[in-house]
Each structure stands twice: as C-alpha cells, then as structure tokens.
Amino acid sequence: MKKIIKNGTIVTASDTFQAELLIEDGKITQIGSNLSAIGAEVIDAKGCLVFPGGIDPHTHLDMPFGGTVTKDDFETGTMAAAFGGTTTVIDFCLTNKGEPLKNAIQTWHDKSKDKAVIDYGFHLMISEINENVLKELPQVINEEGISSFKVFMAYKNVFQADDETLFKTLITAKDLGALVMVHAENGDVIDYLTKKALEEGNTEPIYHALTRPPELEGEATGRAARFTGLANSQLYVVHVSCADAAEKIAEARSKGFDVWGETCPQYLVLDQSYLEKPNFEGAKYVWSPPLREKWNQEALWNALKSGQLQTIGSDQCSFDFNGQKDLGRDDFTKIPNGGPIIEDRLAILFSEGVKKGRISLNQFVDLTSTRAAKLFGLYPQKGTIAVGTDADLVIFDPNVERVISAETHHMAVDYNAFEGMQVTGEPISVLVRGEYVVREKQFVGKPGSGQYLKRAKYRTNTPLNQNETLSI
Known part of the structure; x- marks a missing residue:
C-alpha cells in the first residue's frame, strides 16, 4: 500500500527541510509539497523529525x-x-x-x-x-x-x-x-x-x-x-x-x-x-x-x-x-x-x-x-532520503524525555549498560522498505522479513571476473 508522510521535518546528512514523502513499492517515489494522497495511507509526522x-x-x-x-x-x-x-x-x-x-x-x-x-x-x-x-x-x-x-x-x-x-x-x-x-x-x-x-x-x-x-x-x-x-x-x-x-x-x-x-x-x-x-x-x-x-x-x-x-x-x-x-x-x-x-x-x-x-x-x-x-557499499539504496532510495525511515520525536532501563528495553539480555540514564528523543515509528516494523512504539514487524544485502565493492560498482584470483 502507498504511504505518504506529512508534516515532518526531513533530515539528511546535508539538508534539513519541510517536505512530504510518497512511498510506493518500498521506495521513496516523490518528495515535495501537497503531494496527492489518493489511495495512500497518511502518516502524520507533526512535531517529529524524519531521517533515514x-x-x-x-x-x-x-x-x-x-x-x-x-x-x-x-x-x-x-x-x-x-x-x-x-x-x-x-x-x-x-x-x-x-x-x-x-x-x-x-x-x-x-x-x-x-x-x-x-x-x-x-x-x-x-x-x-x-x-x-x-x-x-x-x-x-x-x-x-x-x-x-x-x-x-x-x-x-x-x-x-x-x-x-x-x-x-x-x-x-x-x-x-x-x-x-x-x-x-x-x-x-x-x-x-x-x-x-x-x-x-x-x-x-x-x-x-x-x-x-x-x-x-x-x-x-x-x-x-x-x-x-x-x-x-x-x-x-x-x-x-x-x-x-x-x-x-x-x-x-x-x-x-x-x-x-x-x-x-x-x-x-x-x-x-x-x-x-x-x-x-x-x-x-x-x-x-x-x-x-x-x-x-x-x-x-x-x-x-x-x-x-x-x-x-x-x-x-x-x-x-x-x-x-x-x-x-x-x-x-x-x-x-x-x-x-x-x-x-x-x-x-x-x-x-x-x-x-x-x-x-x-x-x-x-x-x-x-x-x-x-x-560499506549500500549507498544510495540505503543511508539517505531521496527519490528512488529504499523507504527505510525513522519518525523521531526530538523532545520526549525518558529513562533507559532493562525493564523497558527490547534486548534479550538481563541488564542495560546505560541503566538510569535520562535521554531526550525517541523513535516513534520505523519503516523498512516502506513497511512498518515499529508503529507508534509497538512492534508490528515479522521475523524473516529482513532481507540479506549484497553490498557493492569499496567505492566502485565494478565486479571482478567470476574466475579472477589473486596472488601475492
């Protein structure tokens, strides 16, 4: 299903701006203002940051x-x-x-x-x-x-x-x-x-x-x-x-x-x-x-x-x-x-x-x-917000205050290294390829839905010949 994120502040490694994001088939397909929401689920990110x-x-x-x-x-x-x-x-x-x-x-x-x-x-x-x-x-x-x-x-x-x-x-x-x-x-x-x-x-x-x-x-x-x-x-x-x-x-x-x-x-x-x-x-x-x-x-x-x-x-x-x-x-x-x-x-x-x-x-x-x-050979599929990238997105409340604790974390371990630390800011919803994994701080994902990523070579997309070997 198409999704459109409205009213959020988009943050990338280079820019911070107000815009709407249209998500289709796991990708960001449009970034702009007053995007058509016909047939799309509307996600209201008012007061939140939206970052990759x-x-x-x-x-x-x-x-x-x-x-x-x-x-x-x-x-x-x-x-x-x-x-x-x-x-x-x-x-x-x-x-x-x-x-x-x-x-x-x-x-x-x-x-x-x-x-x-x-x-x-x-x-x-x-x-x-x-x-x-x-x-x-x-x-x-x-x-x-x-x-x-x-x-x-x-x-x-x-x-x-x-x-x-x-x-x-x-x-x-x-x-x-x-x-x-x-x-x-x-x-x-x-x-x-x-x-x-x-x-x-x-x-x-x-x-x-x-x-x-x-x-x-x-x-x-x-x-x-x-x-x-x-x-x-x-x-x-x-x-x-x-x-x-x-x-x-x-x-x-x-x-x-x-x-x-x-x-x-x-x-x-x-x-x-x-x-x-x-x-x-x-x-x-x-x-x-x-x-x-x-x-x-x-x-x-x-x-x-x-x-x-x-x-x-x-x-x-x-x-x-x-x-x-x-x-x-x-x-x-x-x-x-x-x-x-x-x-x-x-x-x-x-x-x-x-x-x-x-x-x-x-x-x-x-x-x-x-x-x-x-x-690590994932850019620009991952790591930014742009037309054509995977819709891996975090809707983040920058103002909520909370205390880190093993009582509320989701790791399987019996303690938290940062127990009692007060922090400001918290992810509210998290999407991977346009699908919710966390929605309004509730887990809605599915084990096995994560995909294995084959990564490009360091700073190049040119593959080696399949039969190429190296000697020193």
Whole structure:
C-alpha cells in the first residue's frame, strides 16, 4: 500500500527541510509539497523529525565467545535495533583457520534465516591468508556481496592474526575493492600483562581495563595505519575508545592515507570507573577495548565533530550478567567480552550529541547512517532520503524525555549498560522498505522479513571476473 508522510521535518546528512514523502513499492517515489494522497495511507509526522534508518556497521548476533553465545540472536537483536531506529545491521561472520570461507558464511546465513526483522549484511573475518583463501575471496565479494574483511590484532591464540596476515589482507583488499577493518589492540603485550595480573592474584573486572591500556590501542592503530599507507590500501578502525587511537587516525588521514574510524556510544558516556562497581557489577562493563578514563570522552566527541571519526557502531555483543558474565567471577579473563548497546545507539548520540550541541543534526544522520552506507557499499539504496532510495525511515520525536532501563528495553539480555540514564528523543515509528516494523512504539514487524544485502565493492560498482584470483 502507498504511504505518504506529512508534516515532518526531513533530515539528511546535508539538508534539513519541510517536505512530504510518497512511498510506493518500498521506495521513496516523490518528495515535495501537497503531494496527492489518493489511495495512500497518511502518516502524520507533526512535531517529529524524519531521517533515514540507522545503519549499524558493527554487531555480533548469535556469536560464540568464551564458551558461551551472545544472548541476542538475529531475531531479538534486530527487533531491539528497530526500536532504536536502526533499519540495517552488518554483522561479523567468524571464520576458522583451515575452514572454507563459504562454510563460515553459510553458518551465518543459517543463523539469520527467517529471523531478522530488518535488513542485514555480513563482514568476513580473515584469520589467515593462503592460496585457498585468495581463490575464494573474489567469489565472497561477487557472489555473496561481502566487501569488508575484519582482522583482529587482539585476542591472542583465539582470533588474533599476525602482522603478515594483516598486511597481505590490505594488499588483497586493495586489488579486490574491499575495505579492511581492524580491531586494533596489541594482543601480544595484552597477553603478557594479563598473565602477570593473574599471577599476582588480581582477578577483579577492573583488571580487564588495566591490562589493556590505551597505549596498546594507540600503538596497534598506528601500526595498522602505517601498513595501510605502505600497501596503498584502505582501513576502517572499529570501536575507537581513546584519544591515543583517535590521534593516530587523524595523523594517518593528514598524510593522505585512506583510513576511517568508528567509535561507539559506550565510549562517549561511560568510563573506566564502571568496572570498579562492587559485588562484581563491574563485569557488566567488560568489553574490548575497555572503557577509558573519563577525559577521553571529550577527545572522542571532538573527533566526531571535526570529522576525524566518521561512524558510530554499537559493537552489540550481549551476555547476561547472571549465567554468562559471572563465568569470570574468579578470573576477569573468563568474563565474556561485550555489552548490550544496539537499541540505544541513536538515542544516546542524539541526546548527548545533538541536544548538547556537540554535533549538528546533519552530522548525527551522517554518523548513524549515511557514512556507513557509503563506506560499506549500500549507498544510495540505503543511508539517505531521496527519490528512488529504499523507504527505510525513522519518525523521531526530538523532545520526549525518558529513562533507559532493562525493564523497558527490547534486548534479550538481563541488564542495560546505560541503566538510569535520562535521554531526550525517541523513535516513534520505523519503516523498512516502506513497511512498518515499529508503529507508534509497538512492534508490528515479522521475523524473516529482513532481507540479506549484497553490498557493492569499496567505492566502485565494478565486479571482478567470476574466475579472477589473486596472488601475492
């Protein structure tokens, strides 16, 4: 059924204006004034902002870690995302050394099948680069539409790749048209500091942060950036948590390196002291990189405002406090890393960023949607409001005040990392390809209605020959 949105203020990454939107067959077909509403459902957005659906470029749904599995899967996780104003997620597909990439990708298709209520895509983890991997990567891009590869510089003996693998991945990605993503922490030094802490009997959650100091994030970020410059490739640094890492990204960009940076809401509003909460409550805030000393927050906000950090991901990776986080009650290294963030990503950035004058409304849209769409091969289908784009839309009340709480959130996890925080602004209705997923703050979507997205290559739509392989 046709829909027309009236009386709202349209916001994109570049413009703010009053207009009506006509939606037909899942697309925006007209933008203007006094559009004909004959045969269309009229949606009154009076007093509300209308902006493109959020794109969360960093989620871990139904992901195994530390002997357990994240509490939110593709059904509950995408439902919570929709309530928060996100209409597309890009999840991380993990791989195992020696396993064909296609097997890992099929596992993630199986996890998401008939569950997602919003659209989704995958990033692919690269743990090794050999002839078999090189032969598969063109098919990964052309057939699966996966054009971003993730390399871990941390989690020694679990996910961590060596420098040779990272550098070869950068060279490979340059030739194939893929964007390389890195989790930038020095895993070798962290491994040493962690063992030393345990030997000295330091087992509390705060030692998760103390054994992963910001210097090690900055060092790894700078190293990855230098490799990127040497390879003349492209890099996206995920979950930047500290001033040191943000500075390394800014330095690389000043040299003309193709380097991008993402931060997350938790690093903008929470700090290292949360890991010191008594009665093991600090375990709720164990994720990597860890929360930093509070002064880093202003540096991150300034980096967002100046454009030296370009996106906001959630790094959604939820584990229950009772039954999962408490696996590490006597050993902080056994606390599953991650937190429930997906639902509150937009609200925190709007309330703490736009409302407090740290970023503009247009920057908010760019950070939460448009830039990710451009970097990850979804633009202009996603990430903006224009004739011909998918009608992924958020009708957002910018003035309502509310308190974030586990009692009212829609994630499956038993706590909220932002419990008790008062925010201003809330999604009222959310549409994906012109169909309601959330209507007047009520879920009306359907598991399985979300579509898998095949994404374009990095900054190009030119496909490789199906039989093309690469050698280094």
